[in-house]
Amino acid sequence: MNRTFSAVAVFLLAGTPTFAQVSGNYLAAMDTNGDMSVDANEFAAFTDKVFTTLDADKNGALSQAEAGTTVSAEQFTAVDTNRNGSLSKSEFAAAAKADFAASDLDKNGALN
Ligand SMILES: [Ca+2]
Ligand SMILES: [Ca+2]
């Protein structure tokens, strides 16, 4: 698990009461078809939902405040690849996609 993955994992878990309920079991929350594995499409759909949920002012970008107090400045900076102080949906999605690839240790295209 690299640093970026832990940043996004915090995003996934910190966002809403719904996500808090699944604490520690976010793979199950992402597994929408219930086959006990999370493919790239399920992962992308979930991260998209998380982004939309966290974007409180609906301006299409996450400020550090919106990202949550549990995300460190270092983690935020790691995802903010253009260093403009906010996370665009594409930055968020790119980080999530990289995390998916990094976490898919057996390279079978699914997390389980
Ligand atoms: Ca699945
Ligand atoms: Ca925003």
Ligand SMILES: [Ca+2]
């Ligand atoms: Ca940015």
